[in-house]
Each structure stands twice: as structure tokens, then as C-alpha cells.
Amino acid sequence: MELHYKITGNGQPIIFLHGLFGSLDNLAGLAREFANNYQTIQIDLRNHGLSPWSDAHNYQLMADDISKLINQLGLNDVILIGHSMGGKVAMQLTGRVAHLIAQVIILDIAPVNYLHDSHTNVFNAINAGLEAEVENKNQLHTIMGKYLDEATIQFLLKSYKSDHWLFNFKAITEHYTDIRAWHEISPYRQPILFIKGAQSNYIIDDYYGDILTQFPYATIEIVEGAGHNVHYDKPKQVIALIKNWLD
Template sequence: MPTDLNFIDTGGDDTPLVIVHGLLGSADNWRSHLKQWQRRHRVIAVDLRNHGKSPHVAGMSYDAMAEDLLAVLDRLDVKRAHLLGHSMGGKVVISLARLAPARAASLIVADIAPVAYGHDHDNVFAALRCVEAGEPTNRREADALLAEHVEESAVRLFLATNLERDDAGILRLRIGLDEIQGDYETIMGVPAGAGAYDGPTLVLRGDQSRYVTDEMLPVLREVLPQAEIQTLKAGHWLHAEQPAAFQAAVNGFLDRVEG
């Protein structure tokens, strides 16, 4: 049974652009891009399970998350969509395209490869647990708690987007942290499905990121043989670091696909 995801839908009759965030992200992180892209396309941005305003449920397999996303498309009567996913969201859209290729008009994969990665979120999880235990009442207190484990201010600002105030005035995590940590090995693993998705594909990577290295390209091309690879001057959060270049790359790709 798929999870009933929260989503933002700008509306329209054209083939939509569906946006899928990465680990610990949400649809809200993409609102500035939505404002730009909705001038050209119908845009749908989802909160994956255990993220944003979507339900907290056990299991973070890519089969399950692809099924959740397909259920959104079915609910909105969307037959085909351009699928854009960043990081973990990139693996979700690759999974959907492999499992249900007829539903994918094209793929845009942002700074992720269809490979298994090692552990590199221990400090992030520790920071979030610190906030959980510290029960901050304002953003300054929350940032100080996050800073005990995360040095980079940009990362702390990103993590703080997962905080919301409860009735007692305490800033609480809105993510399903227990569920995410409980299936972290699966999240870091390979996408679901088998074989290749041979539809039009754009892979965007950051030149300062290690998530899509040259050594990973042979495996990437086995799964995404039509991939056009573009490198932006950015790190892993390339859509936030280089928003104009990111939008231009996506727009140019969609123009070519839609002819």
C-alpha cells in the first residue's frame, strides 16, 4: 500500500515536471524554482515519505518510494511526466523510470549515480538528535545545537528547514528521523528495478561534489545509456548554489526533449 504523499501542484494541462527532493529535504526547498518553472510547465513537487508534511512510515526502499510517487501521478491522472530528482530523489526517479518506463517522458538526475555509497551522514544525524534532545525555543538555539556536530553554516540552515514549532513553542523535527535512520543502509544503496532506462536523460553534477565521479560514469551509462552529462561549478546542492545555471540546464534539456 503506497504512502499518501504531500505535494505541491501548480496545475496545467501539459506534461508536468515532477520534482523529488533529496535526503532530509522537502518540496518547500524547491519553491523558488517552482516559481520560475511554472511559467513554462505544470510543476509537481512532492514530500517523500518521512519528509516534509508526508506521513512517517517504516521502510525507505526505492521500490516503495517509487510506488508512492506513482500513486501521486495516478491520483492526479498524470500519464507521463518529466522526472527531476536530486540526490536520494534522483535514485527515486531512476527507480520509477526502470519500474514503469512508460510513465517517464524524461529523466533529470541531479548529482547522484545509480551506485551504493558509504556512510557520511553520522554527524548530521547526531546534530538532529542534539536538537531533538535540546528542545530549542528559537532558531538561534537550534543553530547552536546543530553546530555541536555540523560546522558548515549552509548545511545547518538546510537542516533547520526540518524544524517546526509545536503548541508549547518548542522547535521539533517534522521528519521521521527514526524511520530514516532505521533504513539508512537502503537509502545509501542502489535504485530499484533492473536493466536500463533508455529515454532522454540529463545528469547534472557539481564539479566540487564526489557523488558523480568520472569513475562512476561507466555504471551510470549502463543504467542511463542516453544520459547527457553536464557539470556545474557547484557542490552537491547545485540547485541551491547555482540556481540560474541549474534552471538554464533543465530548461534547455526540456526544450530539446519537447522539440
């Protein structure tokens, strides 16, 4: 699969991997902060953004996609920064191309099988828009407002262009269990940074053991006042943590 990506700058490569229903633009704020000193590579994961659609969607396949792109671009000494679903992709990559990875930063996700469905309202909102056969973004916004808060609506609408969704909603719906899942990998015995939003329940105390089983040398930093989109809620704090980690 030939993924869509954007490269800026020169130097040691940093790959940015977005979360569910997102695109490469979701981590653009972080990428801009590092483009002067690194080569930043923002990627649309399969079934998202401008990357190809597929009926198949799981972490093994997404990790394969990124591994192939790393080899295609001839990268090594790679820094991985992944949020949510993209964070799980980054974690899976440590079990595939560890020899090409220099650093890993995971934004608010753990290597666990999430049993709780945290996207019910999102699925309901998108389905409602599809069933109503809306003709423009304003109509869609009104319908989604019955299910979602304004911040979530604005996030989703970034992936609504030319009156259609850029993500493959059918594949995401059919493979949502795979997206919540985690498949164990060999322990990655190198330092790795997890950044948790204090108000998020994606990394709870019960998951610390799971993190340390897969990543024995993990460091977990907590950002106060931030939720799951920790890089959006508190960008200065997250950038400072990443820069300190890389230094």
C-alpha cells in the first residue's frame, strides 16, 4: 500500500502517526516545532486522509505499511511519535524494525485491549449524517451536534472534504474491535516515553503493568489539565516533554 505522506526539513527523521478518524494534519502542530532541526514525516495511515482504502484494518497491517515506507525512504535512526491508534502502530513497529528506531514517544494510549467502546457517539453521529444524505458541511454539523460536543465535531470535520469523509467509515466500523485490540510483541528493551493526559482514561494505573511488560524501560509523564488529545490540549507542555526526552 502506497501511503500518502508529507516530508519537511532535513536531519534525523521523525515519523508522526495520527489517531482514529484523523489524518497527517492532526500532529502538524508538533511537526512544525521540529521541522527546523529534523526531517519530519507526517503520514496518513491506511483508510485515513489521502492514503488508499482497504477492507482490512489492523495493527499488523498498519505496522507493515509504515515498515515498507521506512524502507522505501531509506530511513534509519528513526524517531516515532504516535497518538492513540498511531501510538499503537508505533508500539507494534518496535517489534518489527527495532534496529531502525532511535526513540519512541507514545501519546495517551497503552498496549492493552480496550474493552470499553469509547466512540459510540461518534459512530452514531456519522451514521446519522450518512442516513440524512446531507448536502453540505453546515447540515452535517447540525446533525452531529445532537450527539457530540463542539470540539469533537470540529476534529471530525477536518476529515470532511468535498462533501465526503476522507476516512473509510465502513472499514473502521467493521474493524473497530481490531482497533481497540492489542497483540503482544516481544518486549522492547529500550527507553520509550508515554505521555498521558491527566483527564484521560486511556492510560490508567491498572495499565502500568501492561506497559512495563511490553516496554520494561518505559517512562510515563502526566500532563495536567489535558485529555486524550494531550498534544492539542497542552501543546507547550507536550513539546517540552518531547524535546527534553530527545535531548
